[in-house]
Amino acid sequence: xxxxxxxxxxLIVLGQVAQKYxxxxxxxxGQRVDLLGAxxxxxxxxxxxxxxxxxxxxxxxxxxLRTVKSCVGTTWCRYAVQDSTGFAIRIEExxxxxxxxxxxxxxxxxxxxxxxxxxxxxxxxxxxxxxxNLYVCGNGxxxxxxxxxxxxxxxxxTCIKYIDRFLMYYIHTADKLTRTATWFNQLEGGxxxxxxxxxxxxxxxxxxxxxxxxxxxxxxxxxxxxxxxxPERRKRFRHFVNSDDADDNLQWTHxxxxxxxxxxxxxx
Amino acid sequence: MSEAIAVxxxxxxxxxxxFPSNAxxxxxxxxxxxxxxxxxxxxxxxxxxxxxxxxxxxxLSRGLIGDQxxxxxxxxxxxxxxxxxxxxxxxxxEEYSINIYPVKVxxxxxxxxxxxxxx
Numbered sequence: 001x002x003x004x005x006x007x008x009x010x011l012i013v014l015g016q017v018a019q020k021y022x023x024x025x026x027x028x029x030g031q032r033v034d035l036l037g038a039x040x041x042x043x044x045x046x047x048x049x050x051x052x053x054x055x056x057x058x059x060x061x062x063x064x065l066r067t068v069k070s071c072v073g074t075t076w077c078r079y080a081v082q083d084s085t086g087f088a089i090r091i092e093e094x095x096x097x098x099x100x101x102x103x104x105x106x107x108x109x110x111x112x113x114x115x116x117x118x119x120x121x122x123x124x125x126x127x128x129x130x131x132x133n134l135y136v137c138g139n140g141x142x143x144x145x146x147x148x149x150x151x152x153x154x155x156x157x158t159c160i161k162y163i164d165r166f167l168m169y170y171i172h173t174a175d176k177l178t179r180t181a182t183w184f185n186q187l188e189g190g191x192x193x194x195x196x197x198x199x200x201x202x203x204x205x206x207x208x209x210x211x212x213x214x215x216x217x218x219x220x221x222x223x224x225x226x227x228x229x230x231p232e233r234r235k236r237f238r239h240f241v242n243s244d245d246a247d248d249n250l251q252w253t254h255x256x257x258x259x260x261x262x263x264x265x266x267x268x
Numbered sequence: 269m270s271e272a273i274a275v276x277x278x279x280x281x282x283x284x285x286x287f288p289s290n291a292x293x294x295x296x297x298x299x300x301x302x303x304x305x306x307x308x309x310x311x312x313x314x315x316x317x318x319x320x321x322x323x324x325x326x327x328l329s330r331g332l333i334g335d336q337x338x339x340x341x342x343x344x345x346x347x348x349x350x351x352x353x354x355x356x357x358x359x360x361x362e363e364y365s366i367n368i369y370p371v372k373v374x375x376x377x378x379x380x381x382x383x384x385x386x387x
Contacts, residue, residue, distance in 0.1 A: 245296060264323045
């Protein structure tokens with residue numbers, strides 16, 4: 001659900017699927033809905049129903065772009081100065097599924113009040129009267145770090161161009177399992193150097209970076225759709241290769257009207 | 269592999285093509301869950317209990333496989349606890365270890381050695 005936007009009809013489908021498969025539900029920090037507690041053999045069936053209703057994989061299992069968090073923007077908020085939800089959705093649909101050295105989180109706020117917390121993300125946009133301020137290499141988590149302003153008052157097309165270049169430069173140069181904040185802290189020359197690479201094309205690589213990103217965007221596919229539609233790949237989602245039985249070792253209990261796994265100490 | 273263990277009975281569990289290459293899959297043998305690994309690049313097969321003794325989840329068949337100084341190993345997908353697929357020992361130094369099982373391939377089928385001293 002790009003940008004955390006969802007129709008009532010799709011919200012009902014999520015509830016129906018969760019009820020059918022007895023899944024634990026929780027709203028995530030990235031403006032999505034967790035449906036937890038499915039068995040591996042149920043996954044293709046669950047995804048078949050979700051995909052039929054218009055959902056696609058959110059790549060929460062991958063070192064990939066996660067969510068682009070947003071506020072409601074000018075459409076609903078008296079303070080906002082840009083359509084942050086619309087731009088968040090555009091960005092999420094452009095970069096969805098892209099694999100990187102580590103997970104990539106983003107956000108888009110409709111004004112300086114920063115309700116989407118864009119300065120705590122790998123890249124974030126904050127609306128101004130004239131356009132968008134683009135922050136990069138922020139991080140929440142264990143070592144919080146504010147994003148650094150890469151460029152100010154950009155129009156949407158320039159934002160996309162700089163984000164394309166920024167993400168590809170990170171993907172090409174960061175060591176595996178290195179988030180953008182750590183990569184940035186190790187980058188000699190800091191934000192001044194990064195601006196020279198991304199904005200001034202100091203290394204003469206920007207055309208290549210944009211071409212690489214265009215290729216990734218053009219070759220996106222929903223990985224769960226690919227599994228659901230392929231009998232061979234579906235076979236990987238059985239618990240046993242020699243039996244259709246489910247894993248009978250799973251033990252559940254209930255808490256606050258939902259199921260959850262028992263604590264492992266109790267299993268003995 | 270595990271020739272040292274005396275096998276009383278070989279049980280045919282599945283076809284070779286039922287197993288992914290260079291990865292694991294789980295077979296049901298009676299009431300037991302056994303993780304079987306196809307090291308296709310070395311043409312070797314190994315088997316161990318599917319339960320990771322760390323948190324007792326049935327997950328080792330979904331672990332990452334590789335080798336540590338020549339010893340084939342599996343890393344649990346939950347917390348990366350690693351075990352030798354030669355003797356089941358814990359390669360991370362923790363006290364818990366796993367059971368391993370003899371496995372062989374004949375005429376396109378995978379067999380697990382049952383009734384051995386090790387299990």
